[in-house]
Every structure is written in C-alpha cells, then in structure tokens.
Amino acid sequence: MVEDWRQRWQQGRIGFHREAVHPALERHWPGLGVDEGAKVLVPLCGKSLDMRWLADRGHPVLGIELAEEAIEQFLAEGAGEVSRYHHAHFAVSRQGNVELWCGDFFHLHIDEAAEIGAFYDRAALIALPEAARQRYAFHLAQLLPPGARGLLITLTRAPGDSGGPPYEVTADEVHERFSPNFEVTHLEDGEREPGSGFRESIWKLVRRGPGR
Template identity: 65%
Template sequence: MSMENSWRQRWQEGRIGFHLEETHPALLKYWPTLGVPSGAKVLVPLCGKSLDMRWLADQGHPVLGIELAPEAIEQFLAQRSGGISRYTQAGFEVCRQGNIELWCGDFFHLHIQQAAEVEAFYDRASLIALPPATRERYAFHLAQLVPPGAKGLLVGLTHADGDAGPPFSVPDEEIERLMAPNFRIERLAQLPADARGRSESIWALERRGPRV
C-alpha cells in the first residue's frame, strides 16, 4: 500500500491517535518566544485537522496548511462555521476559511512559488509522521520552501515502540542531523513521558541563508 493510501485509510478508519482535541500546550508556551512578526504567514505541513491552526490564525497569522487526506480537511472545516471558498491551484484542491488556506495534496509537490509568502512554519506532527527514508527528503524540502530568517517550532517525539508508527520515534540526534545543515536549531524543552512512554521535545528553528 502506498503512503498516500495508507494515510487516507487511517483517516477513514479514525486511526488518528496523533490528533489532539486542544491546542498543543507547547505552541501556547513557546511560539511567542520565537518573535515571529504579527501577520507573518505560517506554513503547517501535514496539518491534519489540527486545532493549532485555529490558534495561529487567532494570533493574526495567515495559515497555509498542507494535507494529503481530504477527510482531514473536511473535518477541520466542519469544526467552525464560516464561509468556505474552494478552488484549484498548481494541482492542489484548495479550501479557504477565514485566513486559513488548506491545500489538499502531496507536501513534496508544493513549490517555492506556492510558498512565496511564507515567513514561518510549525511542525507538530509532520516529521514524526514520516518513515525514516522520507524524513531526510522532508527536511530538505522544508528548507527549500522557507526563506532565510524564517522561524519555526518543531515538536519531536521519542517512544520505546521500536520502528512502530506513525507517530515514529525520532531521537534528538536525528533531528539535529536532519535540520542543522539548513537551520539554526535549539532544543527548548524535553517534556516528561506520558503513560505510554512517549516523550516530546520542543525545538526552535531558524532558516539559514540562502535557500538550498
């Protein structure tokens, strides 16, 4: 089964244990410390139906969310009333509600031209949603899409379930190896493990220049 089909099947079957029914506490605590300008457009790769996008939008940030599963996008839009505009652009089916744009399609097909206005990014469940062979490609593509000086918040995850996922366990050393070539990177916090032995790490990133 392809990655796309596998991901859509998870949404269709409701196997989305990675989804939070609240804004992530780390976003509330650490996003303000990054110094992202008010009004800066935020890229949210593999966004699912994350409520974090609502919070970012409520802070005045236009949000560009990229998601493979149309089921996730429709569920997100249904969470709040408000006009929805729909159109197609660059091979993506786009839905816009307020200052949130949701692009349905493959993140790796998003090009610099479509992300031209992006000034910041947020990764809560993107890197850890990808198998090892795809994570390096993701880190490189993210670096291509965001301009020098762009700041972002990344939430990592480690667990003792071996190679099981998603979400996958991505150790600190791998995050540093993947991101440090193109980003200044700082670990802000290591959160206590939950009842399942899963521990999140919080990272601040800033894109080095120039684009790769």
C-alpha cells in the same frame, strides 16, 4: 503511504489528533520572534486546532494535508463560509484566515510558498519513515526564506519500541537533518506519556541565510 493515511481518517484511527491546542505551541510561539502577520506553513496539518490558534493571533495559515477527510472535518468543525478552488496539484479550501491545500507536501513549489514567513510542525516529521525525513527537511528548507522561524515537535518512544507511525526522531537526527540549513535550538523535553511511552521534544528552528 498515501492510502494508509487516508484509511486512518476514514476509519477514525486518528489517535494522533489532539482535541485541544498543543500546550508547547502556547508556551513557545510567543518567544520565537515570528514577525507579526507572518504566514505560517503547517505541513501534514490534519485537522489540528493549532491552526485556528495561530490564525486567531493574526497569522494567515497554509496547511498541507493528504487526506481530504481531515480537511472536510476541519471545515465542518469551524465557523464561517468556505471558498474552494484548484491550484496546480492541489484542491484548495479557505475558511477565515486558514487555507488548506489537499495534496502532497512534496509537490508544494517554492513559488507557491513565496509569502511564507514561519512554520509549525507537530506531526509531520514524525509521520514520515526514515527514508522520507531527509527529503522533508531539505524540502522545508527550500520553501522557507532566510530568517524564517518555527516550532518543531518530535518524539521518542519507550525503550525497545521501534514502531510507528508516529516514528521516533532522536535529538541526533534533528541536528543531522536540519543543522545544514537551520539554526537548531532545543527548548524542552516533555514527560514520558503513560501508556504510549512517548516523550515529546520541542525545537526552535531558524532558516539560515547565505554564508551562515
């Protein structure tokens, strides 16, 4: 999976990348109730412009990305000095209020996520095959403190289309994967996209506390 992901970036096969901020982020983030200045975790972040949008609104951003190519493109397309260092399993680059950790999301330890108070997932869960999605949901829950909240964007494919990535994640699967550790609220379904047949669904997730 790692090598395939890197090849996609090297060959420019990044149709999943959006050249604009996701409109669902702009619509729904202000209503999530995320604390002002909370640090936002963005798993499998690519070079998403959504990270700059979050940073411009006062949120430190921690993006995790496997492909070095994606991180270098994000930095080259941005402005400001870049600082670099290594931490445990990750090569870290920082530009402004955005910190990008190059490595495996599943290697991110809870101690390294101590300051995280929110998350944003537009293309992480749907990039993972079914066997890895339960692991992802559990690991995300481990990294987030009670009360942490965020936005999850999933998609369904056209009837009869079972390909991927991106993979189809149904509403039933969202509840199955996340309800044990999160309060799950469905916010909206988008229109089915012409050509691809994809239809996005937007979810608000709030990390449950003990006994909830």
